[in-house]
Amino acid sequence: MVCMLGALCWMFAGCGGTQHGQELFDLHCADCHSEANPDLKKQPPKLEGLFRSKTLPSGAPATDQQLRKTIVEGLGTMPAFDRRLSENDVNDLIQYLHTLK
Amino acid sequence: MKRSALAGVVTLFVLTAGCQSKTKQYSLRGQVLAKNEAANELTVKHEDIPGFMPAMTMPYKVRNSAAVHEVQPGDLIAADLITANQGKDYWLEDIRILDESGRKTAKPAVTRHALQVGESVPDLQLVNQDGKHFSLSDFKGKAVLVTFIYTRCPMPAFCPRLSSQFSKIHEALAKTPGDYEKTHLLTISFDPKYDTPSVLRKYGLAYLDNHAEGFSHWDFASADPAEMRKIADAFGLEYFEEDSQISHSMDIVLIAPGGIVARYWATEWTTAELEEALRQAAKAAPSHTSTGRLGVKR
Numbered sequence: 001m002v003c004m005l006g007a008l009c010w011m012f013a014g015c016g017g018t019q020h021g022q023e024l025f026d027l028h029c030a031d032c033h034s035e036a037n038p039d040l041k042k043q044p045p046k047l048e049g050l051f052r053s054k055t056l057p058s059g060a061p062a063t064d065q066q067l068r069k070t071i072v073e074g075l076g077t078m079p080a081f082d083r084r085l086s087e088n089d090v091n092d093l094i095q096y097l098h099t100l101k
Numbered sequence: 102m103k104r105s106a107l108a109g110v111v112t113l114f115v116l117t118a119g120c121q122s123k124t125k126q127y128s129l130r131g132q133v134l135a136k137n138e139a140a141n142e143l144t145v146k147h148e149d150i151p152g153f154m155p156a157m158t159m160p161y162k163v164r165n166s167a168a169v170h171e172v173q174p175g176d177l178i179a180a181d182l183i184t185a186n187q188g189k190d191y192w193l194e195d196i197r198i199l200d201e202s203g204r205k206t207a208k209p210a211v212t213r214h215a216l217q218v219g220e221s222v223p224d225l226q227l228v229n230q231d232g233k234h235f236s237l238s239d240f241k242g243k244a245v246l247v248t249f250i251y252t253r254c255p256m257p258a259f260c261p262r263l264s265s266q267f268s269k270i271h272e273a274l275a276k277t278p279g280d281y282e283k284t285h286l287l288t289i290s291f292d293p294k295y296d297t298p299s300v301l302r303k304y305g306l307a308y309l310d311n312h313a314e315g316f317s318h319w320d321f322a323s324a325d326p327a328e329m330r331k332i333a334d335a336f337g338l339e340y341f342e343e344d345s346q347i348s349h350s351m352d353i354v355l356i357a358p359g360g361i362v363a364r365y366w367a368t369e370w371t372t373a374e375l376e377e378a379l380r381q382a383a384k385a386a387p388s389h390t391s392t393g394r395l396g397v398k399r
Contacts, residue, residue, distance in 0.1 A: 023151070026151060026152055027149065027151060027152075027154075027155055028155070028255055030152070031153075031154075031188065031255075031256065031257050031258075032255075032257045032261075035187065037187055037257050038187075039187070039189065039257065039258070039261075039262045039265055039266075040257055040261055040262070040265050041261075041264070041265040041268050041269075041307075041308060074252070074253070076307045077261060077264070077265075077307045077308065079252060079253045079254055079255050079260075079261070080252065080253050081253070081255065082253065082295075083253075083295070084253065084255070084346055
């Protein structure tokens with residue numbers, strides 16, 4: 001039922017960016033950030049509670065601006081999402097990451 | 102509504118169950134662009150597969166060879182995409198043809214692996230992470246393992262996996278100097294517009310643990326777009342850009358010290374297998390090989 005509501009919500013785009021952010025997260029981020037993958041050279045950090053800390057896993061300040069830079073430009077083995085996600089996509093994604101406790 | 106709600110609950114249940122078992126199941130829907138009956142493979146241009154990958158075109162193994170025979174390029178299909186081993190293994194099951202009307206307009210199946218094993222590598226021009234120009238044929242005297250990526254590839258089972266595997270091979274070879282100096286790794290980006298030498302340098306350093314001296318054994322290169330097409334055709338690599346992402350096949354090529362194609366891997370391999378094949382191929386290299394790449398203009 002939650003699923004259904006989510007889908008309805010998504011269809012009418014009534015739930016704002018967080019819902020869209022979650023869709024984007026599931027599609028582009030979750031594969032690496034949600035489960036350990038022994039194939040990868042470095043294990044990407046889990047992103048729950050990202051904004052609880054004053055710093056991002058990289059040690060940079062936990063600000064929207066810094067996160068945007070990481071998403072757009074990539075960092076270390078994390079690929080850049082430049083030209084793949086629009087500015088609005090990135091905003092929605094950041095909004096969703098704020099909700100991850 | 103009751104029925105739909107129930108369906109929702111069942112879906113949730115299936116998804117939850119899927120998370121705990123070793124295989125996961127997704128629904129794939131798309132158009133078949135090519136098929137390879139010998140390899141039981143269909144190349145499908147598919148829609149988003151939520152939770153697994155965005156829309157793209159790529160080859161899939163099919164478990165049922167009769168289905169591969171029946172399906173024709175141009176067909177719209179629906180299928181179950183099964184993944185195992187954290188997305189490393191994936192294949193299609195239960196293929197349903199939704200629409201056959203596209204058959205006449207479909208492009209003929211692409212012939213892969215233009216260069217046959219045993220043929221010489223042509224003199225194709227590349228530019229590496231330092232902006233240095235070199236040719237594929239410059240590596241004569243060394244066994245070279247080549248793969249193809251683009252740095253923005255976000256899917257862990259694809260380019261990041263290839264680069265991580267090459268990184269492990271690089272580290273393993275560094276422990277045996279004899280093999281290290283008779284081998285070379287070459288990662289070629291088919292996205293020259295984005296993957297400039299400086300982008301490739303940054304990417305390479307991440308996989309070399311910031312040890313820039315590793316570039317003398319592992320080059321990250323690209324070529325101008327026209328030359329890149331020739332390189333792709335030479336090795337049967339397929340790639341095309343659509344909707345700001347690049348769909349591509351995964352290919353690894355082993356070039357023997359004499360500059361001839363020794364072996365291809367297209368769908369299944371392990372890091373250990375690649376490393377062993379590279380070491381074996383290097384045995385044919387002259388033992389007086391000096392350090393650094395042979396013949397590369399510095």
